[in-house]
Amino acid sequence: MSNPFFEDWNTPYGIPPFDRIQNEHYLEAFERGFAEQNVEIDRITQNQAPANFTNTIEALERSGALLAKTGMVFSNLSSSDTNDSLQAIELALAPKYAAHEGRLLNNQALFERVKQVYSSLPEADLDADQVKLCEDAYTRFVRAGAALEEQARDQVMALDETLAELQTQFSQNLLKDTNEFELVIDATEDIAGLSQTTLQAAKAEAQQRGKTNSYVFTVSRSSITPLLQFADSRELREKMYRAYIRNGANDNANNNQPLVSQIATLRLQRAQLLGYSSHAHYMLDDRMAKNPANVSELLGQIWQPTQKKVAQEAQDLQTMIQERGDNFELAPWDWWYYTEKLRSERYALDEDQIKPYFKLENVRDGAFDVAHRLFGLTFELVNDVPVYHPDVLSYQVKDADGSLIGLFLVDYFMRPTKQGGAWMSEFRAQSNLDASVRPIVVNCCNFPKSTPCLLTMDEVRILFHEFGHGLHGLLSQVRYESQSGTNVKQDFVELPSQIMEHWATEPSVLRNYARHVDTGETIPDVLIDKLLAADTFNQGFATTEYLAASYLDMAWSGLEAPTMLGVDEFEAKAMAAINLIDVVGPRYNSGYFQHIFAEDNYSAGYYAYIWAEVLDADGFEAFKENGIFDPATALSFRQNVLERGGTAEAMGLYQAFRGRAPAVEPLLRKRGLLTTSST
Ligand SMILES: [Zn+2]
Structure with missing residues (x-):
């Protein structure tokens, strides 16, 4: 039987012919895809004509079409509808893919040509998106070490390998240390305050570990949180808290502290070989934030008001302790416990009361309606399209003028x-190089299947969030595929998704889609008020622990010379530098800071969550100023952000939309960090 990846697809909308694609087609298509791209690259490097944009950069962009076509289907299905055979292919493929990529980026002849085009950019007559394509191609090679002398390049590759091993070791140690720790509570101890569900889980954990008549709590978040929130015994809470902050840093074989120091030192060495003064400079050069100074400035603007807010929250908790007749000073292990008491006093909200207003179909149509009111888009269900699973629904998306935008699954x-x-x-990604290629976008979620399917407020936000990413892919209007839709910097990609969450909870939008599953009645205002009021509660604490971890990340990543300090001293010094309040710790200490030590990608990048939130809060503020469905604001967001993908610097795109650089005040307001009252 012929391999469908080797044919043009004459299906509706050119969707992959899922009914004909068999597992055995993938490896064959990947092998041919690698080979085809190698031939295409040889053709570029062996070209006798001098390097120019068309014969080098654009030719590189055009190469690997079969690989991309196969890869998209494969990666989607191995995430959303996998099986043993796909998983085996995934394992076999990973090293081949890495090797192919490595060969390409280490191809000196290719790099020479890319460099020639890059160097002649000032004289070249190119459009802005072409200049960006060339700059990005050049940067990609340089960041992989292509511009270095052979010896230095080998050193970078050796460092990459060692770092990969150390990072894996970090993860494995942490997993072991997490599994080995147990807080055993026997019959003599005080379990008051803990719910039946929590105790049942702790009992099951104990039984699994061969312990009868006792409860076992672990340092996993799902185990710690209910104990810290509800255990009346202060002694238990303290034990649990102390265990948590030492995770991965205990005096045993799983201790990650030596690895942390080593990883920081080797990352610094690699950055300096590549011409950067620190690992943070190296990582941030490839992000919207650009450099550590910009990150510090942003964190600093949020840190100042957060410190005031968290001190106030600490005061509220201390007052509560006093009022209950307990005569002690608030400690870190008391925070969750008294916060829960305050929360239930102020914002008691029953999930079962809320859910009937959030039937999946209503929420989905609510999101479609937001896109209609903002951009004039229409979503029409189509049934003649092959899908990879019966749960998948396909929508044809049309623009206000009736033209086809793409397909949305x-x-x-x-x-x-x-x-x-x-x-x-x-x-399929949008592009416009030789012909107009319309995107095929998919949103995947994990809502428990039931009829009716009623969503929690978090799930409603998730649906709108992914829909925002979906619009970024659908509304893309770029020439080159590698610049389309969500192919943007890591700290910019969450803007379209997070901004969409704001519409989900706007009262006027809620009144439109949040209708009772049985009666069709609109959600009452008193429920909306309760839903929204809880948003700013305890945000001084949440922001403090998050920012403290971001500062710790930047302290390690920003080293410009190896540190002589031990990890404990290093952490203490970094926290002293920001005057961290002593009843709140960073969300992660180094020993269990997976984001930054288990892989490169999020190192010097933990700040990105709040960076993106600054953008979405400030961006939505533009809509609030002009009306949340103001056509001109929506058009500007569409034309300057959603349509542009990675064709220009993210900060420039944002400023074109907003008319200025992002401001932090909307985020501070949203998190309730600007208020001075104690409510
Ligand atoms: Zn997202």
Whole structure:
């Protein structure tokens, strides 16, 4: 039987012919895809004509079409509908893919030509998106070490390998240390305050570990949180808290502290070989934030008001302790416990009261309606399209003038063959190089399947969030595929998704889509008020622990010379530098800071969550100033952000939309960090 990846697809919308694609087609298509791209690259490097944009940069962009076509189907299905055979292919493929990529970026003849085009950019007559394409190609090679002398390049590669090993070791140690720790509570101890559900889970954990008549708590978040929130025994809370902050830093074989120092030192060495003064400079050069100074400035603007807010929250908790007749000073292990008491006093909200207003279909149509009111888009269900699973629905998306935008697939339900979490992806990306290629975008979520399917408020936000990424892919209007849609810097990609969450909770929008599943009645205002009021509660604490971890990340990544300090001293010094309040610790200490030590990608990058939130809060403020469905504001957001993908610097795109650089005040207001009252 012929391999469908080797044919043009004459399906509706050119969607992959899922009914004909068999597992055995993938490896064959990948092998041919690698070979084809190698031939295409040889053709570029062996070209006798001098290097120019068309014969080098654009030719490189055009190369690897079969690989991309196969890769998109494969990566989507191995995330959303996998099986043993796909998983085996995934394992076999990973090293081949890495080797192919490595060969390409280490191809000196290719790099020479890219460099020639890059060097002649000032004299070249190119459009802005072409200049960006060339700069990005050049940077990609340089960041992989292509511009270095052979010896230095070998050193970088050796450092990459060692770092990969150390980072894996970090993860494995942490997993072991987490599994080995147990807080055993026997019959003599005080378990008052803990719920039946919590105790049942702790009992099951104990039984699994062969312990009868006792409860076992671990240092996993799901175990710690209920104990810290509800255990009346202060002694238990203290034990749990102390165990948590030493995770991965205990005096045993799993201790990650030596690895942390080593990783920081080797990253510094690699950055300096590549011409950067620190690991943070190296990482941030490839992000919207650009450099550590910009990150510091942003964190500093949020840190100041946060310190005031968290001190006030600490005062509120201390007052509560006093009022209950307990005569002690608030300690870190008391925070969750008294906060829960305050929360239930102020914002008691019953999930079962809320859920009937959030039927999946209503929420989905609510999101479609927001896109209609903002951009004039219409979503029409189409049934003649092959899909990879019966749960998938396909929508034809049209613009206000009736022209086809693309195809939008929704795959909302949980199943064993699907990865956890929620994401947006594509089966085909938009481009406009030789012909207009329309995107095929998919939103995947993991809502428990039931009829009716009622969502929690978090799930409603997730649906709108992924829909925002979906619009970024759908509304893309770029020439080159590698610049389309969500192919933007890591600290910019969450703007379209997070901004969409704001519409989900706007009262006027809620009144439109949040209708009772049985009666069709609109959600009452008193419920809306309760839903929204809880948003700013305890945000001084949440922001403090998050920012403290971001500062710790920047302290390690920003080293410009190896540190002589031990990890404990290093952490203490970094926290002293920001005057961290002593009843709140950073969300992660180094020993269990997976984001930054288990892989490169999020190192010097933990700040990105709040960076993106600054953008979405400030961006939505533009809509609030002019009306949340103001056509001119929507058009500006569409034309300056959603349509532009990675064709220009992210900060420039944002400023073109907003008319100025992002400001932090909207985020501070949203998190309730600007208020001085104690409510
Ligand atoms: Zn996202």
